[in-house]
Amino acid sequence: DADVTQTPRNRITKTGKRIMLECSQTKGHDRMYWYRQDPGLGLQLIYYSFDVKDINKGEISDGYSVSRQAQAKFSLSLESAIPNQTALYFCATSDPQDGYTFGSGTRLTVV
Amino acid sequence: KQEVTQIPAALSVPEGENLVLNCSFTDSAIYNLQWFRQDPGKGLTSLLLIQSSQREQTSGRLNASLDKSSGRSTLYIAASQPGDSATYLCAVSSGGSYIPTFGRGTSLIVHP
Numbered sequence: 001d002a003d004v005t006q007t008p009r010n011r012i013t014k015t016g017k018r019i020m021l022e023c024s025q026t027k028g029h030d031r032m033y034w035y036r037q038d039p040g041l042g043l044q045l046i047y048y049s050f051d052v053k054d055i056n057k058g059e060i061s062d063g064y065s066v067s068r069q070a071q072a073k074f075s076l077s078l079e080s081a082i083p084n085q086t087a088l089y090f091c092a093t094s095d096p097q098d099g100y101t102f103g104s105g106t107r108l109t110v111v
Numbered sequence: 112k113q114e115v116t117q118i119p120a121a122l123s124v125p126e127g128e129n130l131v132l133n134c135s136f137t138d139s140a141i142y143n144l145q146w147f148r149q150d151p152g153k154g155l156t157s158l159l160l161i162q163s164s165q166r167e168q169t170s171g172r173l174n175a176s177l178d179k180s181s182g183r184s185t186l187y188i189a190a191s192q193p194g195d196s197a198t199y200l201c202a203v204s205s206g207g208s209y210i211p212t213f214g215r216g217t218s219l220i221v222h223p
Contacts, residue, residue, distance in 0.1 A: 031209075042213055042214075042215045042216070043200075043213045045210065048210065088152065090154060090155070092155075094209070096142065096143070096209065098160070099143060099145040099157060099160035100145055100147075100155075100157065100202065100211065101157065102147075102154045102155040102156075102157075103154055104153065104154040105152075105153065105154045107152070
């Protein structure tokens with residue numbers, strides 16, 4: 001199994017729908033992150049969590065929410081999806097010795 | 112605020128060449144620097160992690176160096192192969208939160 005698993009891998013949803021992207025990890029890292037990647041814009045940080053009780057907004061948190069259900073699980077929700085949220089979404093974990101480990105990504109299309 | 116720049120943005124070379132990709136950063140008070148590879152539409156794969164106390168790391172044909180005083184890191188790829196074609200990103204962790212700042216990447220094409 002992958003160290004960082006994201007589900008689903010691909011999702012097409014309609015404008016206004018609520019959608020949840022899930023992430024689980026087996027690295028045992030306390031820190032988890034959600035990033036968005038758009039062509040030509042690089043990686044943008046949406047939310048990050050340093051432990052189960054610590055959740056912080058990143059650069060582009062508007063329109064998104066997160067839940068840290070356990071050390072190993074960190075989910076991202078779009079409460080009411082809009083077309084400009086179409087992007088590739090990545091979950092990542094980190095610790096100072098291992099650096100960052102990324103999941104394979106979720107390709108989200110909002111129509 | 113940390114700023115990370117990668118030069119060149121794109122590179123196309125024939126197979127077999129030795130390559131140098133550059134990453135520069137503005138704040139030298141870093142914790143670590145990590146190089147990643149990303150294939151189109153795929154996730155980021157970690158290549159090398161250099162802690163602030165280290166000068167270089169090596170893995171196979173890859174060697175990454177770190178010079179904090181000049182705010183630079185280089186990724187050296189020896190004897191490039193078509194399978195090395197990908198985007199290479201560097202990420203610099205600094206500041207109190209350890210959140211990394213990513214460069215925009217260098218898009219590499221190695222043609223046979």
